[in-house]
Amino acid sequence: MGGTRLNNMKPTIFISRMIPDRPLQQLKIACNVTVWEGEMPPTRRELTAAIAEVDGLMSMLTEQVDAELLDAAPNLKVISNYAVGYDNIDVAAATARGIPVGNTPGVLTEATADHAFALLLAAARRIVEGVAYVREGAWKTWNPIQLLGYDVHGATLGIVGLGRIGHALAKRAQVFGMKIIYHGGSNEAYARDTNAVQVDFETLLRESDFISLHTPLTENTYHMIGADELAMMKRSAVLVNTARGGVIDTDALVNALQRGLIGAAALDVTEPEPISADHPLVHLPNCIVVPHLGSATRATRERMGMLAAQNLLAGLRGEPLPNCVNPIVYAKREA
Numbered sequence: 001m002g003g004t005r006l007n008n009m010k011p012t013i014f015i016s017r018m019i020p021d022r023p024l025q026q027l028k029i030a031c032n033v034t035v036w037e038g039e040m041p042p043t044r045r046e047l048t049a050a051i052a053e054v055d056g057l058m059s060m061l062t063e064q065v066d067a068e069l070l071d072a073a074p075n076l077k078v079i080s081n082y083a084v085g086y087d088n089i090d091v092a093a094a095t096a097r098g099i100p101v102g103n104t105p106g107v108l109t110e111a112t113a114d115h116a117f118a119l120l121l122a123a124a125r126r127i128v129e130g131v132a133y134v135r136e137g138a139w140k141t142w143n144p145i146q147l148l149g150y151d152v153h154g155a156t157l158g159i160v161g162l163g164r165i166g167h168a169l170a171k172r173a174q175v176f177g178m179k180i181i182y183h184g185g186s187n188e189a190y191a192r193d194t195n196a197v198q199v200d201f202e203t204l205l206r207e208s209d210f211i212s213l214h215t216p217l218t219e220n221t222y223h224m225i226g227a228d229e230l231a232m233m234k235r236s237a238v239l240v241n242t243a244r245g246g247v248i249d250t251d252a253l254v255n256a257l258q259r260g261l262i263g264a265a266a267l268d269v270t271e272p273e274p275i276s277a278d279h280p281l282v283h284l285p286n287c288i289v290v291p292h293l294g295s296a297t298r299a300t301r302e303r304m305g306m307l308a309a310q311n312l313l314a315g316l317r318g319e320p321l322p323n324c325v326n327p328i329v330y331a332k333r334e335a
C-alpha cells in the first residue's frame with residue numbers, strides 16, 4: 001500500500017468534481033482526497049465504486065444520492081453538498097443511516113440574486129435578441145418600433161419564495177422602482193425591509209409583470225408553474241427561474257411561449273437539466289436559457305467550497321456541521 005502511516009490515519013474523502021483550489025488544499029491537509037477530474041460527472045457505477053470505502057463525500061447537484069448509493073458506502077460519516085439546494089439527496093435515507101448532510105446557504109445569496117436580476121433585465125429589454133440581431137447583420141438603421149421590450153421601473157415583481165435569495169432580489173428591484181408582491185416565505189423582516197406585500201398565489205400570478213421563482217424543489221413545488229398558472233399570468237408576463245427546473249412544467253411553458261400566453265421567460269435551470277440544444281425552449285426568441293450559473297462567480301464558488309469543506313471536516317470529526325440540513329441526526333444519536 002502506498003502512503004505513509006500518518007496518511008493512512010487520515011480520513012478518506014471523495015469529491016465528485018474539481019472544486020476551487022483553496023478549499024481543496026484545506027481538505028488535503030486533513031484528508032486523503034480523491035477528486036473526480038472528469039468534466040462530466042461520474043456515472044452511477046463510477047460513483048458507487050468511488051465511495052465504497054470513503055469516510056466523507058462532497059457531492060454536486062448532478063449526483064443523485066439515495067438509499068442504494070448510501071448502502072454502497074458503509075463507512076460514510078458525512079455528505080457535504082456543494083450547493084444550497086439539496087433536492088439531489090434523499091435526506092431521509094441519510095438521516096435513517098445517521099449521516100449528517102451539509103449545504104452552502106448564505107454565501108451564494110447575493111450572487112444568485114444578481115443573476116436573477118440580470119436575467120430579468122435581459123428578458124425585459126431583449127438583450128439576447130439584440131445581440132443576435134447585430135451578429136446577423138440585421139442592424140441597418142435605428143427604428144422606432146424595433147425590438148421593443150418591457151419597462152422594469154414601475155412594474156410589479158412577484159417573488160415566489162421570499163427567503164434569502166428572494167429578499168436579495170427584492171432589494172435590487174426596490175432601487176429599480178419596482179412594486180414587490182410575494183407568495184411563500186414568512187420572514188416578516190424581509191417583507192418590511194423591501195415593502196413587499198404578501199398575496200395569495202393566484203393574485204401573484206395575475207398581477208405580476210415579472211415573476212421570479214425562489215423556492216426549493218420539493219414534492220409541493222414540483223410543477224408549481226403549469227398550464228393553469230401560465231394561463232393566469234399577464235400576456236406580457238416575464239417568468240424568471242433561478243431555482244430548480246422542476247418547479248416549472250417545461251411542456252406547458254413551451255406552449256405558453258409559442259402561443260404568446262406570456263411575454264417571455266429567462267431560465268437558469270431547466271427540466272431536464274442539461275437541456276439539449278435541439279429542445280424547442282432553446283430556440284424560442286422570447287426565451288433565454290443559460291446553463292445553471294446562479295452562483296457562478298469565482299469568489300462565490302470559492303466561498304461555497306470553503307463552507308462545504310467546513311461541513312465535511314466537521315462531519316469527519318463527529319462535530320455538528322456548520323450548515324446541516326438534517327440536524328435531527330444528532331438527536332437520534334443521543335437517543
Ligand code: GLV
Pocket residue numbers: 061082083084085086108243294295
Ligand atoms: C445551486 O443551484 C445551488 O443550489 O447551490
Ligand code: GLV
Pocket residue numbers: 084104105106107108109163164165166
Ligand atoms: C438559500 O435559499 C439561500 O438564500 O442561501
